[in-house]
Structure formats: C-alpha cells, structure tokens
Amino acid sequence: EPEVTQTPSHQVTQMGQEVILRCVPISNHLYFYWYRQILGQKVEFLVSFYNNEISEKSEIFDDQFSVERPDGSNFTLKIRSTKLEDSAMYFCASSRQGYTEAFFGQGTRLTVV
Amino acid sequence: QQPVQSPQAVILREGEDAVINCSSSKALYSVHWYRQKHGEAPVFLMILLKGGEQKGHDKISASFNEKKQQSSLYLTASQLSYSGTYFCPRRRNLEGSTLGRLYFGRGTQLTVWP
Numbered sequence: 001e002p003e004v005t006q007t008p009s010h011q012v013t014q015m016g017q018e019v020i021l022r023c024v025p026i027s028n029h030l031y032f033y034w035y036r037q038i039l040g041q042k043v044e045f046l047v048s049f050y051n052n053e054i055s056e057k058s059e060i061f062d063d064q065f066s067v068e069r070p071d072g073s074n075f076t077l078k079i080r081s082t083k084l085e086d087s088a089m090y091f092c093a094s095s096r097q098g099y100t101e102a103f104f105g106q107g108t109r110l111t112v113v
Numbered sequence: 114q115q116p117v118q119s120p121q122a123v124i125l126r127e128g129e130d131a132v133i134n135c136s137s138s139k140a141l142y143s144v145h146w147y148r149q150k151h152g153e154a155p156v157f158l159m160i161l162l163k164g165g166e167q168k169g170h171d172k173i174s175a176s177f178n179e180k181k182q183q184s185s186l187y188l189t190a191s192q193l194s195y196s197g198t199y200f201c202p203r204r205r206n207l208e209g210s211t212l213g214r215l216y217f218g219r220g221t222q223l224t225v226w227p
Contacts (some may be wrong), residue, residue, distance in 0.1 A: 004161075005135035031213045033213065033214070033215075035215075035217075042115075042217050042218065042219060043149075043200075043202075043215075043217040044217070045214045045215065045216070045217075048213055049212055055213075056214055058204050058214075091154050091155070095213055097213075099142070099143065099204070099213065100160070101145060101157045101160045101173060102145075102157065102213065103213060104154040104155050104156070104157075105154060105159055106153070107153070107154050
C-alpha cells in the first residue's frame with residue numbers, strides 16, 4: 001500500500017542551525033502539506049503546496065521556513081535558523097486532490113537544544 | 114475554525130460501544146475522520162462527501178448530516194486497538210479547490226481498557 005515516508009525520524013539540532021526535513025509523498029498525489037504538533041498540543045497546519053508553488057500558509061510559516069520540491073519525488077521543509085520553540089513533531093501529508101483524504105507520514109521529531 | 118467534538122474524552126471497556134460527535138459552525142462540504150495514537154501520525158479513517166452518507170469498515174462507521182453540519186463516528190464492540198485521539202478536522206474542500214488545509218481541534222480521547 002502506498003505511503004508517505006519521512007526522513008529522518010528524529011533530528012536533534014542546536015539553536016540557530018538550519019535543518020531540512022524530507023518527505024516522499026504518495027506518487028500520484030498532487031497536493032503536499034506540512035503540519036507540526038508540539039508535544040501535548042493540536043496538530044497545526046504550516047503550508048500546502050500544489051503545482052510547484054505554495055497554495056496556502058499559516059501564520060506560523062514565517063520567513064524562517066521554506067518548502068521545495070527539488071525533484072519529482074521529494075518534498076522538503078527547511079527551517080533556516082531553528083529556535084527552541086520549533087521543537088515538535090513535523091508531519092508531511094499528501095492528497096490526490098485538494099478535497100480528497102490526506103495521508104500522513106510517520107513524522108520527524110525535531111528537538112532543538 | 115475547527116469543528117467541535119464531544120465528548121472530549123471517553124473511557125470504555127473492551128466490547129463496549131461509543132459515539133463521537135462532530136459539529137461545525139461553518140459549512141461542512143465533507144467530513145474527514147482521523148485517529149492518532151500517542152506519538153504517532155494521524156491515520157485517515159474515512160471521508161464522507163455527501164450529506165446523509167454513511168460509511169463503515171470493520172466496526173467503525175460514520176454518518177454525515179450536511180444540513181445540521183454534524184457528523185457522528187460510531188465504534189461498535191470496541192477493541193484495545195481503538196484507543197487513541199479521534200479527530201474530525203475541517204477542510205474547505207469545495208470540489209476543485211486547491212485549498213486542502215485541515216483544521217484540527219483537540220479531538221476526542223478514547224481509552225479502551227481490557
């Protein structure tokens with residue numbers, strides 16, 4: 001069964017460092033998303049990506065964040081200068097259309113120290 | 114903008130039934146149900162696209178009342194594996210829309226004991 005895969009599963013980084021979280025969406029899906037979940041809190045939307053551009057972003061997704069689809073299979077989230085409050089589980093998701101069900105990857109746990 | 118779920122938490126014995134309700138003050142064009150176990154990603158359960166639609170697999174089913182902007186998730190003869198947090202995130206998914214964002218609330222925490 002096709003699934004969304006994320007790497008790495010865990011990442012520890014020092015404050016101020018740049019991190020890149022990687023995702024391989026389901027192959028025939030056209031819409032890609034990043035969400036995050038701070039421990040004990042709600043799942044929060046960061047950004048959606050369609051047709052090689054951002055279609056929507058939340059207020060969390062500020063200038064320190066960027067997304068890219070560098071090739072036909074990968075979808076990345078870059079955090080330029082990490083802060084302690086960026087520590088969270090980051091989920092990538094994809095859907096075939098904007099209104100169909102979204103499937104989530106297993107997540108990357110980011111710890112900023 | 115996320116839907117309101119009730120109850121916030123429910124504790125069951127294995128084999129008991131539960132109903133989780135989801136209501137929205139904004140128009141619901143469809144309803145998505147997800148389950149998230151502790152430390153894991155949300156897992157898609159089912160989507161209901163039309164008012165009046167009912168769906169189910171295994172012993173989990175759902176209904177969607179579009180007029181009332183409500184949906185209910187029914188868990189029958191619950192199993193230990195049903196434990197987790199259940200969500201009905203809202204989505205502005207007008208057909209053809211490129212806006213696929215899901216609005217997650219706090220969800221309903223379901224605990225099944227042996």
